[in-house]
Amino acid sequence: MSRIVLVTGGGSGLGKAVAARFRAAGDTVVVTGRNAGRLARTAGELDVRPIPCDATDPGQVARLADELGPDLDVVVNTAGGNTDLGVDQGPGLEGVLAxxxxxxxxxxxxxxxxxxxxxxxxxPGGTIVTVGSIGAEYASTSYGAAKAALAAWTAGLSSEVGPKGLTANLISPGYIAETEFFRGKLTEQRRDALVAATHNGRAGQPRDIAETTYFLASEGARHITGQTLHVNGGAHTTR
Incomplete structure (x- = not known):
């Protein structure tokens, strides 16, 4: 049966890969993002429905919800990124706060x-999947803290939605190649170090995250909820 899937940040990178995976399976997919032009190009390429939306703006999110219609089966939160790699927020405590x-x-x-x-x-039978980061395990930065908070929120969300027949999980990627995450600031030496930290000696690919997301939304994963799944080639291990 075809499902209705919402992917935030679906215009590029991990979100686009996730949207493509669900659409390839015959699901109806809605992608959102701030860049309307890029979103439209992705929609044409993948045959998905674009709804421009800045997920940090309550008004735009409310409009998105109104436009979606009454039913939904899968929510995938991939919108985000390390804003420290973007615009300098300025000096002093005001800059830190910003x-x-x-x-x-x-x-x-x-x-x-x-x-x-x-x-x-x-x-009922629906799924919420949110993308975190290996940075939550190591970083003392605002990015790492935000991703760590996502894991805690997901665990609590699972207990809230479980009685409604829903699951909620978080995927924590390590280094993923072929994305714009580093915004051109990843040196060759840093990339080599990130790959060397894995056990299988390779960078992650967007399809690794897409396939894990698709599995978590499948019937075979109905008893997996409230979890953080690390998809990083062993760069961070759990016991």
């Missing part, structure tokens, strides 16, 4: 707002 707020907005609050807005649309 930098932290930017990453919390982009990574944590975008997922919270979107999920809250559409939660009532999810049908």
């Amino acid at each position: 930098a932290w707020r930017a990453n919390l907005d982009a990574n944590l609050l975008s997922a919270v707002l979107t999920t809250t807005a559409v939660l009532g649309k999810l049908r």
Whole structure:
């Protein structure tokens, strides 16, 4: 049976790969993002429905929820990124505050707002998947803190939605090649170090995250909920 799938940040990178995976299976896919032009190009390429939306803006998120229609089966929160790699927020404590707020907005609050807005649309058997980061395990930065908060929020969300027949999980990627995450600031030496930290000696690919997401939304994963799944080639291991 065809499902209705919402992918935030679906215009490029991991979100685009996730949208492509669900669409290839015959699901109806809606992609959102701030860049309307890029979103439209992705929609044409993948045969998905674009709805421009800044997931950090409550008004735009509310409009997104209205446009989606009454039913939904899968929510995938991939919108985000390390805003520290973008515009310099300025000096002093004001700059620190702005930098932290930017990453919390982009990574944590975008997922919270979107999920809250559409939660009532999810049908029993539905799934919420949110993309975190290996940075949550190591980073003392605002980005790492925001991604760590996502994991805690997901665990709590699972207990809230479980009685409704829904699951909620977080995927924590390591280094993923072929994305714009580093915004051109990844040196060859840093890339080599990230690959060397894995056990299988390779960089992750967007399809690794897409396939894991698709599995978590499958019937075979109905008893997996409230979890953080590390998809990083062993760069971070759990016991």
